[in-house]
Amino acid sequence: MKAVFVQDAYEVIVKEVDIPKLGDLEVLIKVKTAGICGSDIHTYKGLHPFRKPPVIIGHELAGEVVEVGAAVTKFQPGDRVTVEPQVGCGTCEYCLTGRVNYCEDRGAPGIGAWYGTMAEYFAAPEQTVYKLPEGMDYERGVLVEPFAVGVHAVRKAGISAGDKVAILGAGPIGLLAMAAAKAAGATTLLVTDVMDYALESASQMGATHTLNILHNAEWTEKARELIGGGLFDKVLIAAGVPGIVDQSLKLLRKGGRVVTIAMFHGDQTFNIHNLQNQEKEILGCMTYTREDFFIAIDLLAAGFVDDKALITHRLAPEQAAEGFRIVDKKEDRSLKVLVHFHD
Structure with missing residues (x-):
C-alpha cells in the first residue's frame, strides 16, 4: 500500500509498505482521507518530542472498515468510522478513570510499530474506533480528532x-x-x-x-x-x-x-x-478523552463547524510534500489540508 513518510526533517516521500497485519481486537480501515495537523508539522521540522522521522505520518483519518479481528464485536466491514489516535495501558489509575491522555505508556500512531494514518490502510484497536453518524461525510469525519x-x-x-x-x-x-x-x-x-x-x-x-x-x-x-x-x-x-x-x-x-x-x-x-x-x-491541555470525542462527533453532526471555511486543500498522496510545505509556510491561504487515498 501507499504510505506518506516524513523521511527526515523537511523531507516527505511516498513509499510502498505492507498492509498492517490485523490482531484479534483490531479493525482494518481503508483510509478515505487523512489530515495534516500542526503537530505533524513539528515532526516534519524534526521538533516533535516523541514522533521522530523516519515515520509514517498522520493521526487524523476517516474511512471504511474492510476487515475486523476475530474478537471484534462492535464493527463490521462497511462501517464508516474515525479513530481516537491514542491507546493506554488499560491498567493504570489514569486509564481506569477515563484519562488515557495521562497514561505514562500511552501509544499513538507513528510511535513504535503503530503506523501513522496517512496511508491507504490503517489498523486500530477496536476501543479507539468510532462510527460516523448517518449523513456525516468523510471530510467532516476527519475533523473529529482535531475538534476533540x-x-x-x-x-x-x-x-x-x-x-x-x-x-x-x-x-x-x-x-x-x-x-x-x-x-x-x-x-x-x-x-x-x-x-x-x-x-x-x-x-x-x-x-x-x-x-x-x-x-x-x-x-x-x-x-x-x-x-x-x-x-x-x-x-x-x-x-x-x-x-x-x-x-x-x-x-x-x-x-x-x-x-x-x-x-x-x-x-x-x-x-x-x-x-x-x-x-x-x-x-x-493534552489531547482529549473519550467523552470529548463523543461530544465532538455530536457537535459536528449538528453543524457547529463550518468545514467550508476550514478545509482549504484536498491533495493526492503524491502531493503530500507540497501539503506539508504550504502548511508549514502558511502559503496558498492554507488552513486544513487533507490527503485523499480512495475515491
Whole structure:
C-alpha cells in the first residue's frame, strides 16, 4: 500500500509498505482521507518530542472498515468510522478513570510499530474506533480528532454561557477551539493571528472580533478595546510563540483562566504578580478523552463547524510534500489540508 513518510526533517516521500497485519481486537480501515495537523508539522521540522522521522505520518483519518479481528464485536466491514489516535495501558489509575491522555505508556500512531494514518490502510484497536453518524461525510469525519482537541480545551477552561473568550492563533486547532467555545455558549469570541486570510475564516466560523497582531506591538490593549475596554473570562492559546503566556495574562480578568493548547518549544516566561495577585490560572491541555470525542462527533453532526471555511486543500498522496510545505509556510491561504487515498 501507499504510505506518506516524513523521511527526515523537511523531507516527505511516498513509499510502498505492507498492509498492517490485523490482531484479534483490531479493525482494518481503508483510509478515505487523512489530515495534516500542526503537530505533524513539528515532526516534519524534526521538533516533535516523541514522533521522530523516519515515520509514517498522520493521526487524523476517516474511512471504511474492510476487515475486523476475530474478537471484534462492535464493527463490521462497511462501517464508516474515525479513530481516537491514542491507546493506554488499560491498567493504570489514569486509564481506569477515563484519562488515557495521562497514561505514562500511552501509544499513538507513528510511535513504535503503530503506523501513522496517512496511508491507504490503517489498523486500530477496536476501543479507539468510532462510527460516523448517518449523513456525516468523510471530510467532516476527519475533523473529529482535531475538534476533540478544541472540545477538551473548552471543557478544561470551563467556558459557559455568556463568557468572553480570546483565542490566540487562527490555525485549524484555534478555529476549532473557537467553534467549541461558541457551542459552549461564549458570546464574545476574539481571535488573533498574523494572517488576514485565517482571520477571515475565523469570522466565517463565528468570531465576533478578529485582530491581526503582526504590526501591532500593543495588541493586548487593542484586543481589549475591541470588546469595549473590558477583560476576557477565558483565553485559549493555540499558537506556541515566545511571550504569548504573559500576553494572555494581560487579557484576562481577575480569577480568569488560560488554557494552553499549542505545542511549545523552549521556555515561556511571565510576570508571576499578574498570576498570583489576581488569582488567575494557567492550565495545560493534552489531547482529549473519550467523552470529548463523543461530544465532538455530536457537535459536528449538528453543524457547529463550518468545514467550508476550514478545509482549504484536498491533495493526492503524491502531493503530500507540497501539503506539508504550504502548511508549514502558511502559503496558498492554507488552513486544513487533507490527503485523499480512495475515491
